[in-house]
Amino acid sequence: MQRERRGHQSTVLLAIMAVVFTLALVIYPKVGYEAGMQGLKVCWEIIIPSLLPFFIVSELLLGLGVVRGFGVLLEPLMQPLFSVPGVGAFALSMGLAAGYPMDAVITARFRQTKQCTRIEGERLLAFTNTADPLFMFGAVAVGMFKSPALGALFALAHYISSFLVGVAFKFWGRRDPDHLREVQEREVTRPKGNLFVRAYREMLAAREEDGRPFGKLLGNAVSESVQTILMISGFIVFFAVVIEILEVSGIMAVIGWPLAEMYRLLGIHTGLVQPTLAGVLELDIGSAQTAVVPAPLIQKLALVSGIIAWSGLSVHAQVASVLTHTDIRMRPYFLARFLHAALAAALTVILYGLGVGRSAQGAMASLAHHLPMMTDTSTSGFWHTFVHAMSGSLELWLGICAALFMFSVGMLLLRRIRVVAFFVRSQG
Template sequence: MGKWSPNRTLTIILAIVVIALTLALVVYPEQGFNAGVHGMKIFWDVVFPSLLPFFILSEVMLGLGVVHALGVLLEPLMRPLFSVPGVGAFALSMGLAAGYPMDAVITAKFRKTGMCSRVEGERLLAFTNTADPLFMFGAVAVGMFHKPAVGVLIALAHYVASFLVGVSFKFYGLREERLGPRQIEPAKGKLFRRAFQELMRARKEDGRPLGQLLGDAVNDSIRTLLMICGFIIFFSVLLEVMKLAQLTAILALPIRGLLALLGIDPGLVGPALSGLFEIDIGTAQVAAAKAPLIDQLVMASAIIAWSGFSVHAQVASVVTGTDIRIGPYFAARGLHAGLAALFTAVFWQMGVGRTAAAESNPVLPAFLRTSGSARDTLQLSLESIALWVLLIAAAIALSLLIDLLRRIRVVLWTARIK
């Protein structure tokens, strides 16, 4: 039999847990079915119409070489800030616009096509895994808290924390890169010329006609979305079965101690446990709990940044087939959750959203308003695309400015030497 190892112990524990959960599902079939229907409704009403356009467009843009050209344009911005290639800006912007797990899908494609190294892919996953504005302003602030103004507070804390995670992970994997550095050809020529050359090279290398490219994009996107649907339904049922089997009461003990240590209302223990597994269910329970508003907002920010085991499972499934390790991703999620909660409390004390939260019906921009239908969700997604196109344009302008300053510095240094 050989020597006993921790892997054998873990396998036995997992087997026991799976058998227990399966038996619980047999004992509570009706509740499990209702939980599955609830998960399916979340997917069909929100996730499917909001993510599908982004998935298709990202596939088409990769095939046409647009992403490769953007990588050249944004290299002077992304490399100094986050130590990732310029194409990382595409993963960041699409992740911001579409939310989980869009960034993981794009990062996995980058790694499979050799557009980033393993360490760079892990850095990208660390800070591009963000919630989209539609979710925070629409679903959370309006739909759950019924206070549109708190969306500004939650989103601001979320994105500031994400930026700091990216900057901190700039120093991750430096030793590994020194031992096996990725060969990067020196940049030559003007930025736009190099971007155009890269666009043509990538398009020629792909070679698929537009019709085939679009068809492949739709097929791949639907397949990925069906995988996401399965995870949402599974974790929705899993959480309900765990509650019925009283497993949540045991798991809640360490969370209760942590909240007591931080001075957060103990009424948020149950919602925090739900958020540990599923972001939508946990956030909704936090908003419905009887607790001080600031405690609710801090907990909601932490859950949104953590994103839940359901999203983690989706990310792990997406990056399967690459050599990207999931450990740094988990560490980044914990860091993001802590920073988001901290900045929510800090910004609240500074007055962000504090006064406006008491107003009954503040006005939101058109692209942040929400409704219950799939058609309106799709329209909001397309409007978000336009917003993030403008942000990418601004990033390109900043990148051009940095590249121009770099060139001026080189010219001045050369003249000084002569």
């Protein structure tokens, strides 16, 4: 009864919001049109060319059985680290290459084809939802902050925090009865023998189970990928219009008043309130607005890093739509995004304090200054120029070493946890 009452309340609230948004479009038609055109431009020039080929290739690799064979090879790595099947490495790698929501699309396909349990899908989605390096190095570092070297800072903070989220979610749902039952069934049917032989056999078995001729497989891959791209583009256009309407109508300022008071108490520049709210909705707009605010650089870097890790409600809506036909829940996904954003922002401050962003800028500038000398074909001339360009960047290497140290500590802690867990099981 209480659940039904909450459902009625949410329906009324959503209906009111839809009516208000429709009225806002009638009141501000020009604003909505221009924002929609900007969203379409982003989709046509960036989203479709960059994501569509990855979607098609991933569908082909799934249909041909390559992903399952790839998963068998990487099972010894993914299972101890993150408690997910080896096929999770494919979602991780494609997410790194294409960015979100590529990982959600692949995870949903894994769940639909029974290559992972619901709990494993939720664990996988928690740490594979990452931005692609091209976005952080190109769009954010170069396009927004005009500093290519800051891309290393964003990437280090983003991927290290993502790894830590994956380790933390290793224990998510470990006592779920359905998950345990599916894992036991999978262990019973798991083939034994040489790892490479098993990978080859699993690839052939997956191809036979699919059974579609290559022509039909390619056609289905293209049609399904285009449908997914259109869905993603629609969300981008919709949220671009929503953000612009909220800003023009003044609703964004009203919503941001409590956040402004909190920022003032914490000593954070209040000019970052608007970009924060925009970043909650859409990461590109929030990051771009943050870059132009006359606030301390470290605050802007931390906020942008958190926004990228959070990824915005626009991406969350895309992920939710992709997961519609699965039983994977969104609650752990949201928890992971909060944790990822907090860790990424904190690591950005730490790494920048170690000199990663600052010294990297000096190194890049020195390399650019000595670039004509790099054309010297003699070995001594090249190395003299390289060493001179990289001198004075000790803080950069200290930052990288610190990141590697944190990774090593995480691996040692994970190993200790595994040993303790094995001891407890053996005693039980």
